[in-house]
Amino acid sequence: MSGLTVRTAAKINLLLGVGAPRADGFHTLVTVYQAVSLYDDLTVALPSTGAGRLTVATHVASYIDASHLPRPGHNIVDRAAAALSDHHGRPVTADVRVDKSIPIAGGLAGGSADGAGALLALDRLHGLGISDDDLILLAAGLGSDVPFALVGGSALGEGHGEIVTPLDDRGTWWWVVVPSEEGLSTPAVYRHYDELRPNAPEVPAPPDGVVGALAGGDVHRLAAALHNDLEQAACDLRPDLARLIVEGVAAGALRGLVSGSGPTCVFLCESGDHARTVAGALTAADDRRVVLVAHGPVAGAHVVADG
Template identity: 65%
Template sequence: MVPVSALPELTVRAPAKINLHLGVGCPRPDGYHPLVTVYQAIGLYDDVWVAGHSSWEVDVRLASYIRDTEIPRPGDNLVDKAAELLAAHHGCQRLGSVMIDKAIPVAGGMAGGSADAAAALVALDRLWDLRTPDNVLLALAARLGSDIPFALVGGTALGTGRGEQVEQVSDQGTWWWVVVPAEEGLSTPEVYRHFDLLFPDAPADPAPAYGVLTALASGDPARLAAAMHNDLEAAALDLRPDLSDLIAEGEEIGALRGMVSGSGPSCVFLCASGDHAREVAAGLTDRGCPVILVANGPVAGAHVVELT
């Protein structure tokens, strides 16, 4: 077997996330909102390719439905920050060539930047032959962002704290989703600020996720549809009233449930099967939605897909 350190390049794939339950409490003294959330990784992916190089460089290729104006400036990308943190932790140089192939909607409430960071941690750990223990990699991920530990873990998981504390949960279903990205993104901090404005008396302890956890264990799409919950949805819909019409259209077409994904503005629609999801997607296309994505879940977290 070729040693990992001798591999000249590799590609790591990381999935988008949706929140089946998102309970939000009032801000903590550190400014973060306490969360109780149920994450699910779905089959929309960003790929991060890395190779050895004498300096550090990052480039991005975008799916046709993602605008380049939505991408962070060079140096501000979470991949740059993940690489810097991993290199600093091990006392090594940040060297390498990185290509990010983005298909997860940007600023859409689906944690595309977090997926990229998770993929970079896994890829660079292998490229640099650091052999970082899983628990250390998760701790580094938590320092980078609340959703990044889940992007490493994948599957379906309960998130607590500010979302960075994750544990796998029982999930007996294969769930089918129609995802409708918005043409213009929403700032997550802006949505949280609007939540605070709308709900100044939000409880310190977020709403629990018992209903969603029970539905997942049952494997019944109708039960999951009835249990899905997002405390940030009201704030997102108040900022973007057009999303209410979109959700209503999707449910009228036949989706079991439509909901804003995380902080939005992407909307997700739960369907009973793959065929049902394709029917709903076709109906939304007929209603004029320019981009419709179909995906199932749960899927694996950040993982190597190519070694050359």
């Protein structure tokens, strides 16, 4: 095989329940993921020169600040290749091109998507034939969102989010996605959450409302059920996010939400036309913003070009 391209999708959290900190410092999570139509494409080919080498070149969309990319050799693609190499006991080399349209450091799991895409692409390129179970295990070793990036669709996430169970989803859901130029530290959000919720339960409640809304394909029921335990902490640290949510709802969105630990905000709309209207209003209010329209659920990491 001379080369192939794998497409991977961004994720948003329709619900994020966060338990109290455990003895190991981590929090037990219950989340509902949805993969949405913002994509990174990873194209891999056998190395053009030399042996035993992996190169990674990243090309970003016009709205992404390339200065936020990890430095060479520290990309999750490098870690994915190393994980495959260790698993199979052989070098895993390639020339990798990442065409990135998922905003960076925004709570949309763009890095996790690239890790999932790299695992799949490099396995297929070299004909390694890894089993699905082992692929998921390697993905979990790269990060808690990476297994979902392989699975896609809509899914329940448990543990740290890495235990993924696909959900029945009868709807097509339209979102306005507004990333932020200014980052937000995930550890800082969790620390502030712990301060705000000293009596948080050890294990969050099950996400029955969101699960039922997805199964019923009911957009208004879903809007009412969306929830993020980290939202108050994120908005305390970044009051502009709270103002943006109010603005998006005033523009007509059914509901606004911080996705994950932020700082990206997402807005649920009734249809594609409705989402484009809300996006237009948010852009008109501030044309410096990046405002994207996406739909979900979409597939997880998959091959789109082969040979």
